[in-house]
Amino acid sequence: MSQPSEPILQIKDVAKIYPGEGKSTTVLDHISFDVYKEFLCIVGPSGCGKSTLLRIIDGLDKPTSGQVLFHGQPITSPSPKVGVIFQTFALIPWKTVLGNVQMAISSTPIAKEEQLKIAQKYIQDVGLEGFESSYPKELSGGMKQRVGIARALALQPEVLLMDEPFSSLDALTAENLRREVLDIWRDPAYPTGSVIMVTHNVQEAVEMADRVVVLSARPAKIVDDVKIDLERPRSPRDPVLYDLADRIISKIS
Amino acid sequence: MPRPSLRRRVASSSAGKTASSFTRILLVAIAIGAVGLLVIEILVNGAANSILSNDLTPSVPYFALRTLTRMTIAYAFALAFALAYGIATAMNHRASHVLLPLLDIFQSVPVLGVLPVVFLLILGTGASAPEFNQEVASIILIFTAMAWAPTFGVIAGINAIPTDIKEAAHAYGMHGARYLRQIVLPAVFPELVWSSLLAWGGGWYLIPIEEHVSFGPTQHVDLPGIGKYIAVAATRADLGSALFGLIVLVGIIFAIDRLVWKPLGTRAEKYKYETIAAPRTTATRQSAVGVEVRKYEDRLVSPVLSFFKSERSYAARVLELTRWRRIRHITEKLRFPQRISRIPLWGRLLSYAIFIGLVLLGLIVTIMSRSQSIAIGISLLATDVTAFELAALTLLSLSRLLMAYAIALSWTLGAGILIARSQRLSRLLVPIFDIGQSIPATALFPIVVILLVDPFRNSPLLGFTLNLASVLLILTGMQWYLLFNIVGAVNSVPNDLLEATAAYRIRGRRFVREILIPASFPAILIGSIQAWGGGWNALIVSEYIGPNANVPGLGSFLVQATLPSKNQLLAPLEIYASLLVMTATVLVINRLVWRRLLRKADRYKFEA
Numbered sequence: 001m002s003q004p005s006e007p008i009l010q011i012k013d014v015a016k017i018y019p020g021e022g023k024s025t026t027v028l029d030h031i032s033f034d035v036y037k038e039f040l041c042i043v044g045p046s047g048c049g050k051s052t053l054l055r056i057i058d059g060l061d062k063p064t065s066g067q068v069l070f071h072g073q074p075i076t077s078p079s080p081k082v083g084v085i086f087q088t089f090a091l092i093p094w095k096t097v098l099g100n101v102q103m104a105i106s107s108t109p110i111a112k113e114e115q116l117k118i119a120q121k122y123i124q125d126v127g128l129e130g131f132e133s134s135y136p137k138e139l140s141g142g143m144k145q146r147v148g149i150a151r152a153l154a155l156q157p158e159v160l161l162m163d164e165p166f167s168s169l170d171a172l173t174a175e176n177l178r179r180e181v182l183d184i185w186r187d188p189a190y191p192t193g194s195v196i197m198v199t200h201n202v203q204e205a206v207e208m209a210d211r212v213v214v215l216s217a218r219p220a221k222i223v224d225d226v227k228i229d230l231e232r233p234r235s236p237r238d239p240v241l242y243d244l245a246d247r248i249i250s251k252i253s
Numbered sequence: 254m255p256r257p258s259l260r261r262r263v264a265s266s267s268a269g270k271t272a273s274s275f276t277r278i279l280l281v282a283i284a285i286g287a288v289g290l291l292v293i294e295i296l297v298n299g300a301a302n303s304i305l306s307n308d309l310t311p312s313v314p315y316f317a318l319r320t321l322t323r324m325t326i327a328y329a330f331a332l333a334f335a336l337a338y339g340i341a342t343a344m345n346h347r348a349s350h351v352l353l354p355l356l357d358i359f360q361s362v363p364v365l366g367v368l369p370v371v372f373l374l375i376l377g378t379g380a381s382a383p384e385f386n387q388e389v390a391s392i393i394l395i396f397t398a399m400a401w402a403p404t405f406g407v408i409a410g411i412n413a414i415p416t417d418i419k420e421a422a423h424a425y426g427m428h429g430a431r432y433l434r435q436i437v438l439p440a441v442f443p444e445l446v447w448s449s450l451l452a453w454g455g456g457w458y459l460i461p462i463e464e465h466v467s468f469g470p471t472q473h474v475d476l477p478g479i480g481k482y483i484a485v486a487a488t489r490a491d492l493g494s495a496l497f498g499l500i501v502l503v504g505i506i507f508a509i510d511r512l513v514w515k516p517l518g519t520r521a522e523k524y525k526y527e528t529i530a531a532p533r534t535t536a537t538r539q540s541a542v543g544v545e546v547r548k549y550e551d552r553l554v555s556p557v558l559s560f561f562k563s564e565r566s567y568a569a570r571v572l573e574l575t576r577w578r579r580i581r582h583i584t585e586k587l588r589f590p591q592r593i594s595r596i597p598l599w600g601r602l603l604s605y606a607i608f609i610g611l612v613l614l615g616l617i618v619t620i621m622s623r624s625q626s627i628a629i630g631i632s633l634l635a636t637d638v639t640a641f642e643l644a645a646l647t648l649l650s651l652s653r654l655l656m657a658y659a660i661a662l663s664w665t666l667g668a669g670i671l672i673a674r675s676q677r678l679s680r681l682l683v684p685i686f687d688i689g690q691s692i693p694a695t696a697l698f699p700i701v702v703i704l705l706v707d708p709f710r711n712s713p714l715l716g717f718t719l720n721l722a723s724v725l726l727i728l729t730g731m732q733w734y735l736l737f738n739i740v741g742a743v744n745s746v747p748n749d750l751l752e753a754t755a756a757y758r759i760r761g762r763r764f765v766r767e768i769l770i771p772a773s774f775p776a777i778l779i780g781s782i783q784a785w786g787g788g789w790n791a792l793i794v795s796e797y798i799g800p801n802a803n804v805p806g807l808g809s810f811l812v813q814a815t816l817p818s819k820n821q822l823l824a825p826l827e828i829y830a831s832l833l834v835m836t837a838t839v840l841v842i843n844r845l846v847w848r849r850l851l852r853k854a855d856r857y858k859f860e861a
Contacts, residue, residue, distance in 0.1 A: 078757070106759065107757065
């Protein structure tokens with residue numbers, strides 16, 4: 001994919017240090033990279049601070065030093081142009097599917113009825129038509145994550161952040177959802193340009209991403225930045241992917 | 254953006270911060286104490302003098318010991334009852350059909366309503382009973398306040414044993430006593446600890462009332478104890494001594510809490526069965542608390558040392574919240590609607606029949622022992638009070654309860670949300686509220702009476718201040734349950750959900766209305782059930798303060814039945830009648846309101 005000269009997001013020298021009793025813990029050690037219109041995966045060993053980094057990118061958490069720029073403007077609080085998908089789905093149990101999706105755009109000035117129509121559309125797009133009035137408890141894990149995806153898409157975000165979106169799902173469901181997320185991202189009808197996905201599943205990362213940023217164990221530093229210029233749809237059995245995965249795994253361990 | 258939840262702050266809170274917050278709390282406490290003392294000095298000229306000149310003051314250590322012994326004996330019986338009844342209920346399916354609903358009825362009876370019945374049965378209304386009989390009556394009474402929660406705790410604990418553990422135990426040939434000792438008792442331990450906390454709370458509640466009370470024309474219960482000290486101070490309108498007694502009582506409660514229940518509670522957490530693969534957000538949350546708990550445990554090597562240290566540790570406060578969460582959890586189990594509704598009709602009918610039979614048996618024993626005729630008694634009762642009057646009295650009492658509930662709910666909801674959202678307020682207020690909730694509401698009664706009723710004895714305002722005092726006293730019996738349940742609930746909203754709402758920019762008032770209040774809905778219900786239980790108890794002592802100071806209601810009707818001037822045949826009938834009406838009202842409200850709402854609350858629970 002050709003990269004326009006202007007990056008969408010710039011992560012600049014971001015560090016995160018938690019003060020503790022006696023000694024403090026450095027989680028992120030001066031991380032810098034730019035994000036263009038691309039599917040970017042952040043991989044690293046468990047507990048290395050990947051999710052913290054993602055939260056800082058969304059403005060949910062503040063870096064100890066450094067900053068994140070979105071079109072040149074620093075991010076300090078969650079932006080309406082950024083959608084987030086959570087590992088544990090983060091659905092509100094007392095709201096219906098429709099209510100959960102509408103929640104994403106409820107802070108916008110759009111009229112309530114219009115909000116519901118938009119929510120309805122995205123629920124259809126993720127294949128949950130007919131489940132609008134169901135409650136999260138009545139859905140399977142895969143369906144819950146579909147609600148999470150519809151909720152993020154309803155914002156019509158320019159950037160989509162995903163925190164281990166498939167790791168709470170069974171293998172088969174995860175495989176299907178991966179394909180669907182890629183299809184949605186590639187569909188020109190959606191405005192989403194950049195996707196940042198955090199995962200500890202290296203195979204998943206090389207299968208999906210245009211670029212993989214590899215973090216080391218805590219304190220996390222960037223140890224590799226791998227470009228993957230393979231045609232889509234990719235076959236998970238492609239030997240090139242195995243080689244790439246091996247290269248990344250050797251960097252991590 | 255909503256503040257990060259308490260548990261995240263716990264993980265990152267530093268020692269320096271907690272130490273400084275402790276100093277702040279200490280300063281505030283000293284300031285409040287100083288102002289309080291000043292007020293006392295002004296109100297009662299020379300509070301210290303009145304404490305020192307009180308002839309009972311030198312006996313305070315002995316009184317404390319006697320009260321504690323009484324409580325411990327009653328608790329031993331309650332524990333034995335809980336284990337026997339609980340194991341029988343949980344192990345025998347058929348028996349549980351009767352034992353479970355019967356337990357539900359028993360715990361719905363306001364304990365203070367049982368007081369005159371126990372006195373009637375044990376002491377009678379004849380010659381003044383010897384101290385030993387008084388002691389027996391008192392221990393039975395405390396037992397009735399203590400027994401129900403641990404029983405439910407035992408049942409809940411046995412029911413929570415995972416099937417695979419049961420199967421494994423049977424596969425390895427564990428049966429009978431060995432199964433009981435190695436599987437059942439450890440499984441029951443955590444619930445037993447947390448419900449014992451509730452039980453002792455119920456026991457303390459009785460202490461300021463039952464140690465020094467007149468009953469009928471000749472009986473006068475007068476047992477050495479800290480409750481007596483407070484009660485005597487109240488009859489002498491001696492505010493200084495009443496406050497002193499209160500402080501001693503709270504001191505004892507607090508010491509037991511820190512030295513017994515907290516270490517036991519920490520230990521209890523170890524016995525909990527772990528369920529598989531908790532979602533990551535929950536896992537990190539628990540481990541954050543877990544680390545603090547472990548640190549806290551290390552300090553427990555020397556319990557006395559930890560008593561002082563724990564107050565300053567933030568973990569202690571987290572434990573406080575954990576404890577309230579556990580207590581809520583138990584109450585939820587106590588009222589678990591599905592289990593009761595799964596019980597076949599015959600079981601429910603039989604349990605009602607047994608309860609009514611027991612009440613009638615008590616009545617017959619009471620009346621027969623005085624060789625009087627029930628028929629004459631009932632005709633007398635009908636002339637003294639009509640069903641219509643009883644209904645009107647019930648409604649009057651209900652309106653007082655409702656008013657106190659509305660006040661309690663509104664302030665605790667506001668405070669609960671503030672505490673949960675502000676770290677600073679939480680650090681400051683939670684320990685203060687924890688002390689507040691440990692004060693048995695009944696111990697405050699004398700103080701409210703001395704301040705609100707005594708000065709207005711001859712004033713036209715008396716009617717108003719009496720009603721105010723009554724509502725206020727009911728409020729003291731209600732509010733803490735609501736507060737701690739709400740704080741606990743708001744603090745247990747999962748982290749990922751808080752982040753999702755922040756990411757989608759749901760903030761401020763909308764965050765409170767759409768997230769915090771629905772998230773606390775189940776806890777508000779549980780808190781309300783506990784609060785109404787506490788309210789009914791408080792009602793009985795709050796409506797009748799003296800012959801010229803009372804407001805009409807079910808509570809004052811009951812107390813008036815125990816007065817010396819009452820007709821000897823009528824008294825027991827009226828006592829039993831009001832107890833029945835009260836229990837029936839509590840049961841009807843439980844079924845019509847709380848149980849229905851609890852069923853709806855399921856949707857508002859977060860998945861484990």
